[in-house]
Amino acid sequence: GNSVTQMEGPVTLSEEAFLTINCTYTATGYPSLFWYVQYPGEGLQLLLKATKADDKGSNKGFEATYRKETTSFHLEKGSVQVSDSAVYFCALSDSYAGGTSYGKLTFGQGTILTVHP
Amino acid sequence: GAVVSQHPSWVICKSGTSVKIECRSLDFQATTMFWYRQFPKQSLMLMATSNEGSKATYEQGVEKDKFLINHASLTLSTLTVTSAHPEDSSFYICSASKGTGDPGDEQYFGPGTRLTVT
Numbered sequence A: 001g002n003s004v005t006q007m008e009g010p011v012t013l014s015e016e017a018f019l020t021i022n023c024t025y026t027a028t029g030y031p032s033l034f035w036y037v038q039y040p041g042e043g044l045q046l047l048l049k050a051t052k053a054d055d056k057g058s059n060k061g062f063e064a065t066y067r068k069e070t071t072s073f074h075l076e077k078g079s080v081q082v083s084d085s086a087v088y089f090c091a092l093s094d095s096y097a098g099g100t101s102y103g104k105l106t107f108g109q110g111t112i113l114t115v116h117p
Numbered sequence B: 001g002a003v004v005s006q007h008p009s010w011v012i013c014k015s016g017t018s019v020k021i022e023c024r025s026l027d028f029q030a031t032t033m034f035w036y037r038q039f040p041k042q043s044l045m046l047m048a049t050s051n052e053g054s055k056a057t058y059e060q061g062v063e064k065d066k067f068l069i070n071h072a073s074l075t076l077s078t079l080t081v082t083s084a085h086p087e088d089s090s091f092y093i094c095s096a097s098k099g100t101g102d103p104g105d106e107q108y109f110g111p112g113t114r115l116t117v118t
Helices: none
Strands: A003-006 A011-014 A020-021 A025-026 A032-038 A046-050 A054-060 A062-067 A075-077 A086-094 A105-107 A111-116 B004-007 B012-013 B019-025 B032-038 B044-051 B069-075 B076-081 B090-097 B107-109 B113-118
Touching: A003 A086, A003 A105, A011 A020, A020 A111, A025 A032, A025 A086, A032 A062, A046 A062, A054 B044, A086 B076, A105 B044, B004 B090, B012 B019, B012 B069, B019 B032, B032 B069, B032 B076, B044 B069, B076 B090
Parallel strands: A011 A111, B012 B113
Antiparallel strands: A003 A025, A020 A075, A032 A046, A032 A086, A046 A054, A054 A062, A062 A075, A086 A105, A086 A111, B004 B019, B019 B076, B032 B044, B032 B090, B069 B076, B090 B107, B090 B113
16 A cells, blocks of 8 residues: 655754755555645645656745655755744655545655754 | 635534534635544544545545535535544544546645544
């Protein structure tokens, strides 16, 4: 079956530090990959996505590249801000139409990020 | 655009009673809606997928008679937890998709409903 593994948290950084949150996946077909963010008290929001190998998703200074050879989609940001404190979820949506998981999101366990001034 | 609301945001009910949670897409038509359950400090677990006008598809291990899902219109889906017990206490989250559930479709998430069963 499909699965997503994220690096264990929580992650605590100082403002302007470099951020990496690792994400690896297993999937039956050719999945689309997503990073969702959940700010305190709010619902999940799409941060960025990539739908095929070597695509790079980017938004709000965050980037992630779809690496099929390493089945990874690591999230990076060069300089984090206090306002980036949130829970980050890596997810995949499988494209294998013959299976029962077509179009459904499979989430990683989430990584809590706290950024201090 | 693409706002999803849930009501109520939190609810406390007594064991044995039923609770209904509403999920609405406010500014778009949602062909597909999803219901998730999130335990403390854990990931989201997909419970079921519903398409407007048809029966929901439940994930393995989810009791369809306990968690009744109705997707009556393109803007409303409801989850009813029947005969609730303390172990049903959780955070329930819905999401909605404008498309047909294709892998690249974005899902728009509601803010969640905290259910506590006493």
